[in-house]
Amino acid sequence: MENAERKNRFTALLITLIAVGCLIALPLLFSGCGKEVKQSAGPGVQQTEQPIDLNILCVGDVMVHKPQIECQYDASTGKYDYTNNYKYVKDYISQADLALCNVETTFAGAPYSGYPDFCAPDELADALKDTGFDVAITSNNHMMDRGGPGMKRTLEVLRSKGFETVGSRLDNQEKRYAITDVKGVKVAVVAYTFETSTGGSGTAINGSVISPENAQLINSFSYDTIDHDLAQIKNTCEEARKAGAEIVILYYHWGEEYQNSANKWQKYIAEKSVDNMDVDIIFASHPHVLQEMDYIKNQTTGKTVPVFYSMGNFISNQRIETLNNRYTEEGIIAKVNLQYDKSQGKATNVKMSAVPTWVEKYNSGGRPIYEIIPLDENLQNNETLKASGHISRAEAALEDANGILETH
Template structure:
């Protein structure tokens, strides 16, 4: 059952004040750090005619203000950036994007790309090398894949406002042949011991730890039990924020202890005309020190029959419907989302529950 959202009441206004809305303007606290996370990015496929005509910046025109306003923006890079033609193995879907698109990825504000997914190795070791070269050329940090297992498990570390923010990424999807080994490149496999050990190791030096998982199955709205276990393990090991990808649709959101879990952000700019993935979200999470002080959900229209490969922020009734749907799929986690002007603000403080209708 969808929880009612209070409107036009003192309690509702009090909640909104305490929830620190974070979209541009992301607040006035100079010490706070805002991380914006986007879903699956694929600058190729059916989008190619638009990209060739309008350039690689075209998909970001409607969301660039939000991305630029973040202190750090992170995205799942779903396709290798390569011009190679020899595929690694036969699959139903093989993806790639032009390495030149890395310039637009950086220019729009993305600081980190997660590579632990089921397509980054579609063109093998050479395709992965081309991707890393393209990202390094533009100054985009990456994590989740590398020339061997040790490098695939290495975090991307950024220093912002005298704080060290670490990103880790793991894949829990097939094909297993994409997983890195001690002697071959690939993605970081999401094994329990790797996740636990990597987080505990980096937590000694990092103020904030963000972990990305490529998991679940496509078009599934609710997380599987193993996703919940992995996310809880990551937070118990010291992670602050969990972001999920791969289902291509939005999954529920959970507040667990002092951490926040977005089980799936859905698609972002993705070169497919499938009607099965009409909406995605940007998650804007704000930290003070290593504590989350606010979290905002920005719903996106990613139905490419309507937006033509340029995600657009939902407004009006469609935004309200999207927020109600996100509330519904998050109900099992007893999460409360306050809605205002088409965006959602996650209730973080227990004290605010008295402001919610039963």
């Protein structure tokens, strides 16, 4: 009897201990010790990663003629200031995820000069950076206006302001492309300019033969050897891909000056680039006027690539008063919106568009003032156009752009 009572007391105690243990353990089990408990996916189940939206834009030729140098000088400070040129387009540029511009001048240091040997004050680079540009393209027909030293100093100045540069190199160890991280996506830019025909060996830019050493430092192609050179451009794009580029942007400085439609060489190069190179966007300039924009489809893969044949002048002194050509006053902010799908490893929903621009020039305080006017929904309310009385010229520029930029 005594043994039975002891056994019953032991059993009751054991039940009590188990009950207390459960009460202690249950909150820990369900609370995760104060942390949220996440249910993991089963074996072989992957979380779906959302596509990354990217807004990429590019503008055409940023030029600085002699009148633009003179009027941007501030005698009170002894410095130059170009920020006012871009005040109306700054919101477009700064809000982009990646913004590119073609810097069609050199930063070779004083003395400064316009056409035919372009050399601008370093303050222009400050203004472009302040506007929001990220990548400075240097491959154009004026890149060697101050020779090898001028080309190299241009790179040094741009890089010191925080730009990625592409189109020329300081030495042979540097890559022919630039890669930048944009919202977690690695975007490469590859840029090439046309050479002047020499009728033989050697490399000429803008009619001047350059040394073999300098020729190795610039990205250029010749219409005389175009298929060979396109193979080299393809190699550069492939090198960028191997280095981790997920999107490749190709820029060409090509075409005929003052022609409002792309010529046969531009069409040929664009089609070959889309068919033979793994590129996502083609921007281009040089004609100093607008040309059409179009989508080209790779006939094998079905991939569609937006092509802007000429983005025109973003800013210059080329205009109806100097060249009797109003089209040289016109340009665009070329825009590509896309989604990059990490899981598929490709860009999707690629859409091209453009904001037409017009270069305003008016006199104030005894000097000319240059400003880039976006021809958008705020055109009628633009304060500068109201003051200058040039609204009709801006409207004509918008009509020109709408006619030229028709996509096919």
